[in-house]
Amino acid sequence: MSDPLRIGNASGFYGDRRAAVREMLEGGPLDVLTGDYLAELTMLILGRDRAADPTRGYARTFLAQLEECLGLARDRGVRLVVNAGGTNPAGLADAVRALADRLGVPTAVAHVEGDDLLPRAAELGLGEPLTANAYLGAFGIAACLDAGADVVVTGRVTDASLVVGPGISAFGWGRDDLDALAGAMVAGHVLECGTQATGGNLSSFAEHPVEQLLHPGFPLAELHADGSAVVTKHPGTGGVVDVDTVTAQLLYEVTGARYAGPDAVARFDTVQLTADGPDRVRLSGTRGEPPPPDTKVCLNALGGHRNEVTFVLTGERVAAKAALVRAQFEAALAPRPAELVWSAVGTEQPGADTEAGASVLLRAQATDPRAEVVGRAFSGAAVELALASYPGFHLTAPPGNGSAFGVYTPAFVPQAVVPHVAVLPDGSRVDVPPPATTAPLAPAGEALHPSTGPGGGGGASPARGGWGPTRRARLGRVARARSGDKGGTATIGLWARTDTAAAWLAAAITPDVVRELLPEAADLPVTVHPLPNLRAVDVVVEGLLGRGVAASTRFDPQGKAVGEWLLGREVDVPEALL
Template structure:
């Protein structure tokens, strides 16, 4: 097998560690350095930036990173592939050229465009969104790299395309190389969130020394021609790469066993993970299927305006204090907001040894189409209660004006209607044709759960035998659960049913729940539709992106076989 292509990651979101680009360039050899700067909410932010200034709309932090490190990348022969172009990839590409000229560095720049469907929103039946961007694949990136680009800037491609594109360019994959492309998609999914693959946000973090997790290194993959790879990190960097860290990221926000992209569908139920040495995990066996005929489109529209106030309730009689605060506050609201949601954080502990420990937070969150209804008059109504309400009254913040919020909605259009254009370094525009062979996307059939093996049980937290990683897809929460042994995985697959999930998570009691088994990963993937409302920008939920739903689930108790429980399982007496 030929030498692998070494692809690293230096950004998992807009706002990630600024020093990561330098760390990855200095840490060891690389061929390509990727950066993922986009999410549904980020597209909304960048879309509003561009609406204010047509020259904006891209992730400006990438330019700052390049200014510090472009010379280092040039000396080491590392190429960049980033989606930092956001809603204006052409603008960022031009800004990179200007920067390189100012630094005196010979840098060849290309970009990918065509994802922006906003000018065609009415034609495509999208209404009046703020942004409308199709998720593009990796073949446009590959065309730019083959034309000699040192820096490839994209807008809204799939996160995995940042790895798929370099794989196509380096190994010569075509549309028929579905297994190889699907393998690269799985690798790209592991790398896309940066240090989440090297120990960040890991549910079993306590199994590793704190010193090891203080400053996790960013991940890289040694990608092979067949689409398999070794996930690792630069020697001597912090964090850890093991089967748990890679499993956690594989399960993150996938919503089922078929992981769809515009170039292929990766069968995550075929992924195999094996240790390949310290901080090295081999990812192999991924089967690919033809991509769906439709491209996914990220729509962001103005949803209305929002505001919130948080009351602090201290000591005893918390329930009565909350009731008084709610009654007074709601009586003062005229007009009443279209949506007013109350929630509490914490439990009553009047004998706590600190005032903070003896306090409970009462949050009032409001949304309304009318900005004035949830503006300063809303928060001011809470301030006016200061001398006329429950004993110990105070708020966590002074009054503030409301803010606009967006609503993310996925849409789908035929891939053939989406222009996918590689703008090469010399300005040549190369149209990337849609895949000729497609297949409608469908979930794999979910087999009925196997009956649980007989034997004595004990009530204990799910976290005694399982690990978790959770996140969001719009208003849907995704929770990956996995075990570390075959026996634990068999129990998990039998025990975690939709009804079990609804019982453990009362907030999901009336919601659609699907559980997808992933036996190769000793895992199940749980999808709860509607748990997050209309998505992060519009959600009034305490955890609007569902990042901690998995941890909540691990803390819930159920009957677990004694044979699976460790001695210090935290089981209930």
């Protein structure tokens, strides 16, 4: 194929915009439309679905979208590649065939399987989880497309594989075409979160008219045979695609310059971004390396039960009111939950113009292996204080009966022990061999300010010699951010708009500075990685999110707003940059 392959995205998570499939099919020409429905938490949800009913375990919203749009996709000649199969890709493939038959739309359906390691968990040393899914690569998807599939359903492949697979099929890439594979991985990483590449969740959102961001269009990539790509969107759709939006998504949830997958390692410190016209950004220069011999496994296990209650403290003496209700509530808990975490939202402002503004929210979260400890006993202890506690007592909502929660744990197994099978439209099964050439994953150079733990790394002052006079200012005056989670680890991408500001950012942001600016990270390991070609640094804070989103008692369990918090903190900034 000599022309670029136009690959769109219509889903960044399970629950994303239902109309996106239709919008992308009707908005302009496409060759392939992808959908990313999976995350660690989603695998837990789908695993529990499958445990309750073995015929379930997939993203049912995809079927609803397909019912509306399968005929449209066929009319437009667009092939669909989605990981909506979750923990049961074969089940979803069967459901798609049944839907196509009912609609009278001839459809060749294939799926990729082998990622489910649950039956072999003990053998592989993975314990006794609820789900155990290895991250597969893209060559199974390519085999399905090569066999003429109109719809390809997968389970837990890497997010980028949804784009890399069509590239392999279209351009004939082999295992040794590492630069091309890595370039497609970068394009896939940009597309995987949908509208986060077209202005969604953008630090610099205020630089764009509100009307432009009301309904961002989903992104697409024009992928070329050398692995380079142009990220854009359909003409006339909302949102924006520029170097800023693409940088933000490139930095999302990465943990250094080497971005590893089962097919290749993409060097993010080689990616070049250039404007290519209105709403067009070119990705080029990406270098690839052999993949690691091991692949990651997403393990989810049931961790116990949880509940929470939020008390509203209004007016003066907030600290005294909080102390009273904490003491009363804890005294009433028998038995005491294994974990009880208190957190406050807001500060005392008794003279505020609204009652809400004069209130502080005090939240108590409890977890315990025993459902009864955090169920009615926990809820009842809060409700029974209604007429016996601080003045103005009320709750944001009646506490519930609690719910089960899961714990995500990453593991690694050799790629050679993971079956990777493409089940073609005719039912035949093709084994996809693991890569013949691998290399252990090594750091891409040294971290800017490596830290083995609290107290390590550079000085605590972000001011540096040679920058001239400085002034206290919020970090957001000179930087942008996007943050997220990798299990219990928070990742924060920081970038600047100019080379000078980027050089200062690289010198100023050290682990100790991060700990100073984010007191909640004061006792945690922090590492800062350089990405100078993106004018960026990548900050990794281990353990900030506890045991991960499903089990976290943190106010922001996925770390989505940690970057915005960091931008709001004050540092010594060279006046020349202001």
